Amino acid sequence: MPVAESIVESVVAETSKRMQDPRYTELAVGSFVQTQVEIARFLSARSGRIGGAQGVLEVAFHAELLCECLRRSHGRTLPEVDLRTLDRASKGDPVATFSLREPALASYVASNVETESLRGELCRIGLAVLLALE
Numbered sequence: 001m002p003v004a005e006s007i008v009e010s011v012v013a014e015t016s017k018r019m020q021d022p023r024y025t026e027l028a029v030g031s032f033v034q035t036q037v038e039i040a041r042f043l044s045a046r047s048g049r050i051g052g053a054q055g056v057l058e059v060a061f062h063a064e065l066l067c068e069c070l071r072r073s074h075g076r077t078l079p080e081v082d083l084r085t086l087d088r089a090s091k092g093d094p095v096a097t098f099s100l101r102e103p104a105l106a107s108y109v110a111s112n113v114e115t116e117s118l119r120g121e122l123c124r125i126g127l128a129v130l131l132a133l134e
Contacts, residue, residue: 003073005104011069012108029057032064038083039063039125050117059118063125066105070129079132081125089128098123101130 018024033040043056050059067078099106105126113119 001073002102003069003104005107007069007072008104008108011065011072015065025057025061028064029060032060032067035067035078036063036081036125036129039081039086039128042083042086043121046121050121051115055115055118058113058115059121059125062109062113062118062122066108066122066126067129069105069108070126070133074133078129081128081132085131086124086128088131089124094124094127095120098127098130102126 015024015028040060043050043059047053047056050056071078095106098109106123109119109122109126113122
């Protein structure tokens with residue numbers, strides 16, 4: 001079942017409040033990197049294609065927000081995505097597949113991430129997390 005728009009709105013509102021703390025972004029990125037080690041390694045390897053360190057940080061921040069939405073929607077801790085699952089998520093058109101499976105999350109990505117390459121990586125990550133949940 002896709003994440004409800006109300007969950008996305010709630011997480012975005014809470015995130016906006018938390019961003020008043022200048023350390024929040026760092027904490028969110030750190031949380032994502034610690035819980036999704038293989039995805040973090042994958043992003044680091046692709047840094048040259050997604051805008052260097054700044055692109056990696058941006059993707060990791062938004063990926064943590066997507067993960068929080070998925071945690072709330074599924075009511076549990078998310079599994080760590082392995083490279084095989086990330087590879088499965090890369091098949092075909094990850095953006096289209098993610099948009100079909102998670103319209104509210106895909107809408108968040110489209111509305112909040114300006115760079116096409118970063119949107120693609122976020123959809124791939126979101127799809128990989130969904131596959132890991134199956």
